[in-house]
Amino acid sequence: MRATTGEKVFGVFNITFLFGLSLAALYPLIFVLFASFSDPGQLVQTRGLLLFPKGFTFDAYRMVFMNPSIGTAYLNTLFYVIAGTALNIFLSSMAAYGLSRRDVLWKNPIMFMITFTMFFEGGLIPTFLLINELGLLDTRMAIIIPTAISAFNLIIMRTAFQAVPVELEESARLDGASDFRICWSVVFPLSMPVIAVMLLFYGVSHWNSWFSAMIYLQDRALFPLQLILREILIVNDTSSMMTDISSGDQMPIGETIKYATIIVATLPILCAYPFLQKYFVKGVMIGAVKG
């Protein structure tokens, strides 16, 4: 089929538009990246877009890495991400396995009980009071336990587990495998794409989470990175980081510290993302379109 003139014009317009859109999606981060390497003095004089760093210095990064509260927060975030995601995957996959089996009498009532929480919830205050009642306030557990399972992710996992052929499960059972064994050695390895998606979804949500830390934590030693980042970027407080600099330099250096902190806090996700990307489209499809 030959394209008509109108379709050709549209094709060119479409490609141009999508190119512009990609640029718009990418440029803010590129700007931040360039600005973080720039010389603070030159940066404040720059107006408009950056097409490359103005000058080149690692000063801002040195400041960020030497800052003790960012270091602590980074380690805290790593803990929340690793421990939290491990708990998420462990509990969700066990539950998803159970809910994906045939011939389990209470499966549908349990499924209903879980799904219902997606549409109706007790809300912020009763949840906060519960966490308080359980004595979890101001502990690391307050960040990990209340989000131990996401109903949405659990349903995605269950749908993926249902796709594992029954024959494999039955032959494993004939070999004397228990449900634990089947879950771990048959279903789990065959569902790696969905596990990868879950790692990404759960992991990113822990990495980016700040609100529960803000309401549940008081002790700064437990703060995750995002909460410190909020102080620096939004409450606008870089003063604690620059105590050792002469007052004249403070203003401009503060700006580049902001940019460097953004990069340090975002880079791990941006690095992991391309590797997991081929899986998550699949994951979203399982969760959304099937059925």
Place this chain on the structure above:
Amino acid sequence: MAVIEKSNGSSAGIGGSGSRISFGQRVRKDFAKNKLIYLMLSPAVAYFLLFHYGPMYGMQIAFKDFAIKLGINGSPWTGFDNFVDFFSSFYFGRILVNTILLSLYSLIFAFPAGIVLALLLNEVRKSWFKRTVQTITYMPHFISLVVVVGIMFDFLARDGLVNNMLNSLLGIEPIAFMREADWFRTLYIGSGIWQNVGWSSIIFLAAIATIDPSIYEAARIDGASRWKQTLHVTLPGIAPTIIILLILNIGQLLAVGSEKILLMYNPITYSTADVIGTYTYRKGILETNYSYAAAVGMFNAIISFTLLIIANAVSRKTSETKLW
């Protein structure tokens, strides 16, 4: 999402053959056979009971004068006092309007944006270009809200990137975007589109991929142009997906992302930015007015749930598509 309606048909198998044995026997037999499965399900069941149904039980403090040392059960009942206070307060009208407007605007602008992007991507024939655009536009979805809002504060400041460019290109005087109530909605919706348009297109692209190619072929033989094919094949093909997501969005009408607003707003922009979620946070967490805030939250939860049920019922009546 539609997985929900696909509650597994196979469970009928249990009752089917053994309908002569009593329910009690069936329970025992099922438990003996599936002991391990129930063991595996028990942490999840305990989790949802404690952390999701527990707060639902705690919602009753909306009808009480809650004090921490008296506990949920020990606090005295006050009937609908908290609700009356809320409905008659100055804030009620304002936060309701703000909440609904933000939701409506995102329904009008952000929701179709994902569909349009999916349709445009679908027209791209060069697969490497399509994949690259997808990879890049999905990415902002994974950036934290703190960083996104932080970048907004930086770029939109009086001496920030945006003002500098507006000034040098168009001669516009600097605007303190983040401190202008009039700008709040535009910035909230606009940044939401920037962050999520790619991500929300995935679902529609996936739906487009499931359309039978022979339908396109038939349309081509009938002489349908690309535009006509989009209009009469692609759009009807993804209509069920659009409707499901629309239902869900309507159910979320009052649940605008208050986490993002908490990061973005300040007392100067409260008049357009304050929503039910942020008000609940200030009243409950900051002012420790627990019962009142719980009443506000409960109002939110009930209206949302009702809207979801209505949207689902309407969609059920008018099309085959439904959430349950």
